[in-house]
Amino acid sequence: MIYFDNAATTCVSKTALDAMMPALTENYGNPSSLHLLGQTSNQALDEARQTVAKCLGAQPNEIYFTSGGSEADNWAITQMALQGQKKGKNHLITTTFEHHAVLHTMKRLEKNGFEVTYLDVHEDGVVRPEDLEAAIRPETALVTIMYANNEIGTIQPVEELAKVCHDHKVLFHTDAVQAVGHLPIDVKAQGIDMLSLSGHKFHGPKGVGALYCRRGVRLTNFIEGGAQERNRRAGTENLPGICGMAAALQEACDNMEENNARVSAMRDKLIAGITPIPCTRINGSLEHRLPGNVNASFEGIEGESLLLRLDLAGICASSGSACTSGSLDPSHVLLAIGTPVEVAHGSLRLSLDEVNTMEEVDYCLEQLPKIVELLRSMSPVWEQMQKEGRC
Amino acid sequence: MSGGVDSSAAALMLSDLGYEVLGVTLHLYDNETIGLESRTCCSLDDVEDARRTCWSLGCKHFTLNRKELFLNEVITPFVSTYQQGHTPNPCIDCNRQVKIPALYRFMREMSGEVFATGHYVRVEHTADGRHLLKKGLDAKKDQSYMLYTMTQEQLAHAVFPLGEFTKEQIRQFAQEKQLTSAHKPDSQDICFVPDGDYVDFLTRHTGHAPEPGPFLNPEGKVIGTHRGYVGYTIGQRKGLGVPAASRLYVYEKDPETNIVRLGEEFRIYRQELDANRVNFIGMDSISQPIRCKAKIRYHHAEQPCTVVQTGADSIHVTFDEPQRAIAPGQSLVLYDGDYVLGGGTIL
Numbered sequence: 001m002i003y004f005d006n007a008a009t010t011c012v013s014k015t016a017l018d019a020m021m022p023a024l025t026e027n028y029g030n031p032s033s034l035h036l037l038g039q040t041s042n043q044a045l046d047e048a049r050q051t052v053a054k055c056l057g058a059q060p061n062e063i064y065f066t067s068g069g070s071e072a073d074n075w076a077i078t079q080m081a082l083q084g085q086k087k088g089k090n091h092l093i094t095t096t097f098e099h100h101a102v103l104h105t106m107k108r109l110e111k112n113g114f115e116v117t118y119l120d121v122h123e124d125g126v127v128r129p130e131d132l133e134a135a136i137r138p139e140t141a142l143v144t145i146m147y148a149n150n151e152i153g154t155i156q157p158v159e160e161l162a163k164v165c166h167d168h169k170v171l172f173h174t175d176a177v178q179a180v181g182h183l184p185i186d187v188k189a190q191g192i193d194m195l196s197l198s199g200h201k202f203h204g205p206k207g208v209g210a211l212y213c214r215r216g217v218r219l220t221n222f223i224e225g226g227a228q229e230r231n232r233r234a235g236t237e238n239l240p241g242i243c244g245m246a247a248a249l250q251e252a253c254d255n256m257e258e259n260n261a262r263v264s265a266m267r268d269k270l271i272a273g274i275t276p277i278p279c280t281r282i283n284g285s286l287e288h289r290l291p292g293n294v295n296a297s298f299e300g301i302e303g304e305s306l307l308l309r310l311d312l313a314g315i316c317a318s319s320g321s322a323c324t325s326g327s328l329d330p331s332h333v334l335l336a337i338g339t340p341v342e343v344a345h346g347s348l349r350l351s352l353d354e355v356n357t358m359e360e361v362d363y364c365l366e367q368l369p370k371i372v373e374l375l376r377s378m379s380p381v382w383e384q385m386q387k388e389g390r391c
Numbered sequence: 392m393s394g395g396v397d398s399s400a401a402a403l404m405l406s407d408l409g410y411e412v413l414g415v416t417l418h419l420y421d422n423e424t425i426g427l428e429s430r431t432c433c434s435l436d437d438v439e440d441a442r443r444t445c446w447s448l449g450c451k452h453f454t455l456n457r458k459e460l461f462l463n464e465v466i467t468p469f470v471s472t473y474q475q476g477h478t479p480n481p482c483i484d485c486n487r488q489v490k491i492p493a494l495y496r497f498m499r500e501m502s503g504e505v506f507a508t509g510h511y512v513r514v515e516h517t518a519d520g521r522h523l524l525k526k527g528l529d530a531k532k533d534q535s536y537m538l539y540t541m542t543q544e545q546l547a548h549a550v551f552p553l554g555e556f557t558k559e560q561i562r563q564f565a566q567e568k569q570l571t572s573a574h575k576p577d578s579q580d581i582c583f584v585p586d587g588d589y590v591d592f593l594t595r596h597t598g599h600a601p602e603p604g605p606f607l608n609p610e611g612k613v614i615g616t617h618r619g620y621v622g623y624t625i626g627q628r629k630g631l632g633v634p635a636a637s638r639l640y641v642y643e644k645d646p647e648t649n650i651v652r653l654g655e656e657f658r659i660y661r662q663e664l665d666a667n668r669v670n671f672i673g674m675d676s677i678s679q680p681i682r683c684k685a686k687i688r689y690h691h692a693e694q695p696c697t698v699v700q701t702g703a704d705s706i707h708v709t710f711d712e713p714q715r716a717i718a719p720g721q722s723l724v725l726y727d728g729d730y731v732l733g734g735g736t737i738l
Contacts, residue, residue, distance in 0.1 A: 304455055305500040312501070326438070327418035327454040341459075378499050 002360045005316045006201075006292060007150055007178060007351035012244065013203035019247030020205065023240040031237055032226065041239055048246035052210055055253045056195065057186035064211045064219070064229045065242050069177035070101035072196030072211035075222045075233075076173045077105045077144055080194070081114060083220065084141020093135050093143045093170075095119045095127055096336040099150055102175055103332075119145070124285035125154035125337045129164050136168045147176035147195075148183065151333040151349055152284030153293025155183065162191035171217060177201055177209075181252035182260070182290060182353075193217050199245030202252040208241030259354040264291040266352050266361045271296075273365035277372055279391040283334055283347065292352040297339060299391065300382030301346040301375040304328050309371045310348075315364055318349045342381065392416050392444070392452070394437030396565045396572040397509030397553060399444040403568055404552040405507055406448045413501060414445035414452035417493055419461040419485075425583045426595050440571050457493055464488035466583060470596050473589070473621045476644040477720030480689075481581055487540035495545050505550045510534045513554035514546055515730075522546035524672050524731040529557040536689050539724045539734035540670045590622045604649030606633055609658065617651045620644045626659045626716025660713035666723045666735030667705045673725075673732035676700055684726045685710070687717050687737065693726050706735055 003011070012020075023044060029037030031045045046060070053060045066072045081092055094106055096118045106116045117135045119127050127145055136143070143165050148155045158174055165172040173194035179185060180195075181202025187195055194217065198209040213219045225234025252259070271282055271294055279299040298306065303319030304327075310317050319328055330344035339347075350364070376382040385391050392398040392414050406412045416438050438454060445452035465485045472479035490508075498506040511527030512535045522543050527533040541549065553561055565573035580587045594600045601619020608614050615633035617623065623631075627641040633653060642658040644651050664687070671677075677700040684693040685708060696710045708723060717737060724734035 302455075304453070305497065308453060308501060326442070326452075327416075327456040329456060375500055378496060 002315045002356070002363065004350040004352055004356065004360075004364065005318050006353040006356075007153075007290075007349065008318055009200045009206065010203045010353060011355065012200075012205050013248055013251060015251045016204050016244040016248040020240040020244035023243050027239075031239060032228065044243055045237055045239060048242045051246040051250050053212075055185075055249045056180070056197075056212055057188050058212050059215065061230070062212055062215055064213060064232055065237060066196075066209045066211055066233065067207055067238070068200075068209035069099075069175065069196050069198030070209075071222075072198075072209050073099070073101040073144075073175050074105050075211055075219075076194045076196060076213070077102065077142065078109065079220045079222065080142040080171055080173065081109050083218065084139075085114070087141075089139045089141035091115050091117070091137050091140045093117045093119065093132065093140060093145075095121050095145055097121045097125065097149055097151075097333040098144070098146050099175055099177065102144055102146070114141075121154075121336050123338050124288075125149055125152045125283070125333075126285055126288055127156050127161065129157060129160040132161055133164045133168075136164070136170055140168070140170050142171050142173060144173040144175065147174045147179035147185075148290050149284070149333060150178050151331055152295045152337065153178070153290035153351075154284045155179070155288040155290060157288075158192065159190045162193075165193075166191055178290060181249055182256070182292070184256065187212055187214070199241065199248065202248050204245035204248035205241050208238050208245045210245075255354070260291040263352055263354055263356070266356060266358060267292060267294055269358070269361050270294045270350060270352075270365065273361075274368065277369050279385070280372075281343070283337065283339065294350040294352070295334075295347065296350075297334070297343045297347040298372050298376075299343055299346060300379045300385055301372065302379075303345055303347050305375050306346065306348055306371065309375065310367070313367045313371065315367065318351070319347050392441035393509075393578070394434070394440035394444075394572060395509070395575055395578065396562060396570065397511075399441065399509070399570045399572045400561050400565050400568075401507050401509040401552045402444060402450065403448060403565075403570065405550070406450060408552075410505075412445070412448065412450040413503065414441060414450050415494060415497055416441045416452070416454045417457050417461075417490060418454050419457055419489070420466070420583050421458065424458075424462070424466070425585065426592065440575075443571055455493060455497065457489055460489050460493075461485070466596070469581075470593055472720045473593055474597075474646060475720075476620055476646040478624055478718040479720045480722055481583075482537055483540065483722050486537055491538075491541060491545055491549075495548065498548060505548050507550040507552060509553055510538060510551050511553050511556075511558070512538055512551050513729075514549055514551060516547070521673070522549075525554070526726075526729045526731075527551075527554045532558045535726075535731050536686055536722065536724045536734075539672065539722065539731050541672065542670070543672075546672070590619070593621055602649060604651065606631070607650055607652050608639075609652065609654040614653065620646055620649055620651050623651050624716075625718045659716045661717045662713040663707065663709045664717050664723065665701070665705065665707050665738045667702075667738055669700075669704045669706050669733060669735035671733035673727060673730055677706070681732075683732055686724045686726070687714060688721050698725060704735070 027040050029041040031042040049060045049063050053063050092114055110116055119131050121127055145161055147158055162172045171193045175196045177198045180197040193214045195212040200206040221232050223234045228234055274296050281297050283295040307319050330341050334344040402412050442452045465481050469479045469481045494506040511529055511532040513525040515523040515525055526535045584592045601621050603616050603618055605613045606615040606617050623641045639653040640656055640659050642652055642654050680697050680699045685696045686693045694710050696708050699707045701707050719737050721737050722734050723737050725732040
């Protein structure tokens with residue numbers, strides 16, 4: 001089996017698992033307990049916090065552990081919005097191609113009286129700082145723009161966007177779930193006020209993430225209860241998860257340069273091999289792109305069938321985002337960059353990372369064109385396109 | 392797979408026969424499309440039941456998004472047929488344009504050999520290469536009326552495991568095998584009009600309520616006010632709200648003038664009809680007039696008639712006896728004994 005769905009989740013690395021095991025076995029103490037076992041756990045928790053902070057260029061007291069990226073997004077956005085509302089600020093800015101954790105939070109805030117501006121992400125999937133500047137108003141409470149897109153992998157000019165925000169004294173949050181562990185991040189140098197991350201996107205375990213919140217930004221409580229996470233988020237900490245995530249992040253950051261060189265070479269080979277397939281486009285900027293992301297649309301076919309055929313060929317990939325029933329809607333990200341609905345239906349995301357090999361890329365390039373051809377030969381849409389001389 | 396007992400039982404039977412089964416559920420509409428507020432995408436519990444059944448058989452399950460197709464090919468024609476004063480049969484349109492083509496295409500895309508559904512019908516392959524559709528063995532459950540639009544190509548690859556059984560047998564089988572869907576009630580209504588109130592659906596879909604208009608008697612005299620012509624069906628007697636000495640029936644509707652005509656029972660009988668969008672199964676075409684039986688709606692006892700082909704996809708049918716309430720928009724299906732000869736949409 002070839003796993004090209006690393007943007008969905010990654011396998012837990014040996015390093016991460018080794019870091020988790022003590023907390024799952026002998027060091028089972030509650031970090032809040034005062035006895036030796038509790039202290040041991042609390043020390044492990046603190047070390048994990050230091051590690052995560054260091055990898056982001058932050059201070060340990062600026063890191064709040066959460067259940068994942070979605071929780072961190074919800075926390076940051078709703079709390080900052082509500083604080084803004086108290087000061088009469090009821091305007092929020094985001095983009096059209098955010099993760100649903102952001103978009104659906106925005107929808108809920110809109111129902112509660114907020115006005116939200118959704119910035120255009122242009123055909124290349126990159127937000128323009130001047131568009132942001134034009135959208136900011138005196139009543140803007142928060143700007144949230146993702147660091148790198150989860151579907152098309154485009155990297156945003158975060159530093160410039162943060163600067164625009166600070167020039168106008170507006171807070172800047174970024175959903176960096178796809179970027180952390182894959183791109184060099186320094187929250188201080190880049191001027192990021194708040195950042196969300198998720199452990200399982202860089203070989204940590206699932207169900208754990210973190211919110212970075214700059215000192216001086218007042219973060220209100222998200223879960224009421226005990227004193228965990230500086231009183232902000234109650235509930236006994238997911239210590240195994242937190243230790244695993246921290247170790248995975250450390251490992252990812254230590255090897256980042258080397259990994260990215262390998263992964264981007266595989267990505268470029270895939271893109272070069274896919275591009276010659278007729279009526280095919282690569283979605284999103286080729287220049288500002290995550291090292292492991294390939295996103296292509298094949299006209300005339302359904303993404304669902306393509307995924308299932310690839311699955312039969314032993315290749316795990318993804319397309320759009322599945323609803324609860326498991327059925328695929330055309331990706332809101334592809335629609336946001338102006339892809340026609342019928343083209344968006346036939347899209348494919350291959351997301352690679354350092355555990356993949358060139359041999360796997362070669363196998364995929366051998367299978368994919370054949371599958372596309374097979375599915376097109378059964379597609380009424382493709383037949384129609386042929387008749388009309390398109391393609 | 393709808394998640395109901397029939398499709399689940401069909402999957403189980405095929406799996407028992409040694410087929411490698413892929414379960415498919417079609418996602419046809421969102422709850423907001425059908426006026427429900429819940430944010431879940433569709434009848435999620437049913438999808439989960441279908442999925443669980445598949446997993447318990449060790450099969451994969453997939454949900455295919457056919458919302459756009461369903462909107463264009465089923466819901467939109469449903470609305471416009473009512474607006475024309477006719478009576479649509481959306482289940483037949485769905486089988487014709489969405490369900491069967493989607494399954495057939497998916498079967499080919501996955502390099503499958505056959506596709507199956509939980510319909511109570513049978514298929515027979517003749518020595519001379521025709522693929523015939525036959526009524527299900529259970530006369531009460533027979534669904535051949537719903538599938539007369541199937542092409543030869545589709546029938547060649549179709550398997551209907553329930554066709555040889557009665558509904559009772561299937562329920563018992565499902566119970567014995569402890570299928571989660573064994574005790575689920577049969578679906579009765581049109582899936583996208585779950586409360587059966589199609590007028591309310593039309594109102595929501597078009598954004599305006601039907602306009603009241605006059606009931607006229609056969610002499611052209613106004614005898615009452617109706618709530619909008621779309622809400623009445625040819626042959627309808629109940630719920631008219633017009634006091635009269637003798638029983639009155641809806642016998643004509645005119646969408647142009649919003650007039651609904653009421654009259655005596657004899658007026659709702661017709662002996663002849665024309666049908667278009669014809670699909671033949673038992674033969675390629677009719678060169679000479681043929682004698683057979685025909686149904687003008689799902690729950691109709693088939694009646695003897697003579698059929699003449701009048702065009703590439705149109706026929707003229709003369710019944711031996713006048714038939715009650717022939718409703719344009721419904722399907723006419725021709726039978727020779729247990730075999731479906733073909734059918735079309737009543738004009």
